[in-house]
Amino acid sequence: MDGFRKIRVRMAPSPTGPLHFGTARTALFNWLFARAQGGDFVLRIEDTDIERSSPEYEKDIINGLKWFGLDWDEGPDVGGNYGPYRQSERLEIYEKYLQKLIDENKSYYCFCSKEQLELDRQAMLAQGLAPKYSGRCRNLSKEESEKRIANGEKAVIRFKTPGIEVEFIDLIRGKLKFDATLIGDIVIARNLRSPLFIFSGAVDDFEMKITHVIRGEDHISNTPKQVLIQRALGFDEVKYAHLPLILAPNRTKLSKRYLETSLNDYRKQGYLPEAMFNFLALLGWHPKDEQEIFSAEELIKEFDLKRIQKAGAIFDINKLEWLNGQYIKKIKPVDLAGKLTEFVPSEWLNNKELFIRAVAVEKERMKKLTDFKELADFFFELPDYKAELLIWPRPKEIEKINKEKTLNNLKLLLEEISKIFKADFNAANLEKAIIPLTEVWGRGELLWPLRAGLSGKEISPGPFEIMEVLGKEETLRRLKIAIEKLE
């Protein structure tokens, strides 16, 4: 535990797009940490950029995080003692602190035009210097600034970055040092009622009594700036942990160009939230032992900030697929059927019993929920196929296999299968009845045409399983069709 302060962490998505799985992973690590430590997990919507933020995206993010399996103790949808949890509703709080900084001469209005700033930047770059604000407006008198503001002149608010060395502890990387003279006076607000994330975040983390900020590595260089702002405002410092980034296969920061990055797309592609959860937890973190498959509870038990990786991790879709397949295999057919309803034609749902039996049989062949549609289509409607499909495509050493022989074998099977009572019509009994025949007539010679005739496909589950799913009546019907095709 962290002294006597209750551990509080937050996830702070910006509703400027659909839920990105990088955001989901950051949220996941925060959640894991909070749950493992008995702390609070807060959802805060960072919508200070009103131009790009939208309520639709906020909804998408919240729904996505719920689907993913996370829950939070405080947030815009559930309330809490430190609300509101939407930054756009906390403007007076930021204004108060902004004004305080100005009053204390720790911040000032800057009237430089964008064009001027761009010129400055180019000039510094040309000299091989790190571009930073020139400080032109830094020493404007308060009277003058206020007069210009009153006149309606456009201004932003800049923070007087002290020329010192800033240090902070990163729980994953250790002590990090930055030379603040290189930072320059950063803009912290467009105006008193429009703060920038660097400022609003620092204020909210304090106001919401956040103890640990766990976020992506891309924020490392923002941290010294926020530390300086916290100090200027007399806030307690929070502890930081910067997570390694999730990388695209080309090792660059994930962007839409290389991969689908929206969590919802993965849902639509038929990935299970549990698999995604497990997969993302393993990206940049690893347990003590060699376990690969974890429930959320097990993850909470095992989770330790110290076992987080420092280097970026490539998103490996292969491993996700494998994990997803593992999870699918563990689900009971009835439950899996329930999850599959949105991925199949609605007619398939007419015969619920048939549907569930089909799911049971195809379960271990599926990697994604979307696979089911192609895998199981033949159960619901026999595809049209060519007679040749029924002939065992066997190595030439067995030459005798031909149309005639196949026809005879199918007739034999039809006769034998007809004898089995409807009540006994299951895979085990069917196998018991047919396997002895294969000892006389050959396995492939009998089983291939059987299976092909039942499925109408080159690839499918085994014939006994198919027959059980289809039932006696449909099985016989399909066999007769096969026989007709050969006659």
Place this chain on the structure above:
RNA sequence: GGCCCCAUCGUCUAGCCCGGUCUAGGACAUCAGGUUUUCAUCCUGAAAACACGGGUUCAAAUCCCGUUGGGGCUGCCA
């Protein structure tokens, strides 16, 4: 360019903090074999890595320095 972060099989990683037990372990992917009428599952096996160079030490994947490589940031986005 500047600042910062990072560096074990193709990928995710164990080992590194507290040097010897590492002829570097596991998983995914790949390949081969087995089970099998087909596919998938499952089982067995193979190939596959300590970026490089210096140091410290009896001993370095492990500690230090440098090089190289990769990444992030460098916005009145977050």
